[in-house]
Amino acid sequence: MQKEIIIHNNRKVTKTTKKNGAISYTQRGVYIGIDVKTGKKITSSITAKTLRSLDRKIIQARFDFEAKGSTLKETLNISNFEELAEAWFTSFVTWVSSQNTINRVRGYLDTYIIPKFGDYKPEEIKSADIQIWVNKLAQQSKKSVESGAKKSKKGHAKDFGAVVYKLSDIFDYGITNFELANNPARAVKIPPKPKANKERIMVLHEDELAAWLTYLNSLPNTRANRRFRVICDTLLASALRINELLALTIQDLDFEANEILVNKTLMWKAGNKKLGIKGTMVCKNSAKTDSGNRRVAVPKQILEDLQAFHNEMSCYFEKHNLPTVDLIFPTIYGNYMCDRNERATLKKRLTELGLPNYGFHLFRHTHASLMLNAGANWKELQIRMGHKSIKTTMDTYAELAPKKKAEAVEIYLREIAKLTD
Structure with missing residues (x-):
């Protein structure tokens, strides 16, 4: 193999001749353009079999660099909303430490968001599309609650509001990372959660x-x-x-x-x-x-x-x-x-x-009811239940001690009796 430096169009070019007689031309340090993300000059080495082909490749390299956004930095491209949602979720997993939260949000994607919008182009999703969809979810949830079902059907639960908030997070991620123009989920009005007609009894008396x-x-x-x-x-x-x-x-x-x-x-x-x-x-x-x-x-x-x-x-x-x-x-x-x-x-x-x-x-719940009816104080119960706030304990279990309710009436009657004797 033999190499020599020649001058072509006022540029130094390395001519390489192999043992079999094949010739190639290489120009090093070819200026391609300015990287828009770093502001640095980008150069490259280009090789061709002829000098004319070398000139064409240099021009093509500059066109290709511009076509890719004038940057060598990695850029993610998405073709549909599912790809955007998955890119967001990959980042989301690194932002939270609770596996339960990760599981719940993964469920939102698989049950609600991707089945509905996965094939859409993100920029084509409108606020009206989301509003009609969430209204339907709210109606399904209301029917499920009114039916008295103890467990809602898949996709009929009351967490549709949380789903829309996550949908909005995905659009925000797209604005930041994929140059989406707007977030259509922000203009959506979330219907109120349906309330059950009957109280659920969650204690054994x-x-x-x-x-x-x-x-x-x-x-x-x-x-x-x-x-x-x-x-x-x-x-x-x-x-x-x-x-x-x-x-x-x-x-x-x-x-x-x-x-x-x-x-x-x-x-x-x-x-x-x-x-x-x-x-x-x-x-x-x-x-x-x-x-x-x-x-x-x-x-x-x-x-x-x-x-x-x-x-x-x-x-x-x-x-x-x-x-x-x-x-x-x-x-x-x-x-x-x-x-x-x-x-x-x-x-x-x-x-x-x-x-x-x-x-x-x-x-x-039954343990809490037994403790309260037996006269345990709220602070003791809070510690046993592992609650951060005594308010959580009281808000959750105040209705689970029917004996204490009866005692309150008896105390009232005794005090009134003292005043009227």
């Missing part, structure tokens, strides 16, 4: 609770039923949230103080069907809130039942030559347990008994 406890004790003595019984009994005695309970390890049981240490919770990390990623349970090494990190006093029998079930699972793992785990409620593979199957079992059994079937949170 005395007769109902007695029936439930009797039923629990009558279940056949299988491992699945033993686990179910320990879960229900512990939730009732401690007011833990179900995913706080399923995150417990044997080290979280304090037998000296008869307390359960609550300092973590499980959450569902949604998968991605497009990428072939399955959802999974993950452990967040902190409770739902800072005040959720707490120690909850429980009867000693509860701790003994939890320890007994942990020992039972450890024996299972040893019998099958599997590594033991510290979790009290592991799967048979030693992983974190999802409450989905247990929740389905609970609702089925509550329904069969004619009891309210609002999932495991029913026991948390």
Whole structure:
């Protein structure tokens, strides 16, 4: 291979002759233009087989640079609203720390936003399109609530307002990153949330609770039923949230103080069907809130039942030559347990008994009702429930203590009687 420098149109060009006689011409440091994002001069090396072809390639390189926006910086292009929404969501995941929030917003995209606007060009979506759509969502939600359904159909829930706010966030992202001209979602008026006609009873009162406890004790003595019984009994005695309970390890049981240490919770990390990623349970090494990190006093029998079930699972793992785990409620593979199957079992059994079937949170509410009726003060209850504010405790549970309501009337009558004697 032989190289020599020649002058072509007052420019230095490297002529390369290969052993087989093939010739090429290379000009280095060819000025392409000014990068509009950095303000720097852009140069390039261009090679061609002939000098005439070299001149054409130099001109074409300058045209191509202008056509790409006169920048070498990476620029994302979108062809429809789905691509814009996915680009926004990729950034959104880095902005928030709550996996539950990520799961909820992913649901908004998959259930509402992408099915409706995914194929649209973002700049062609008008405020009227969104207004008609959200009005329809509100109507569907209202019908669902008025029907008395305990769980709305997919896409018929009351969170349509939150969906529109996220839609607006996506348009704002498009304005910032993709030079969209406007945000049509800002002009949309969100209809009010529909209100249920009847109050939902989310507590087991005395007769109902007695029936439930009797039923629990009558279940056949299988491992699945033993686990179910320990879960229900512990939730009732401690007011833990179900995913706080399923995150417990044997080290979280304090037998000296008869307390359960609550300092973590499980959450569902949604998968991605497009990428072939399955959802999974993950452990967040902190409770739902800072005040959720707490120690909850429980009867000693509860701790003994939890320890007994942990020992039972450890024996299972040893019998099958599997590594033991510290979790009290592991799967048979030693992983974190999802409450989905247990929740389905609970609702089925509550329904069969004619009891309210609002999932495991029913026991948390029932615990609060029992405590209030027995005379516990609000501050004590706030700490047990793990609420940040006592206002949250009072707003949530003020209606769950019918005995206290009756006591208020009796106190009033006694005081009036003193004045009229």
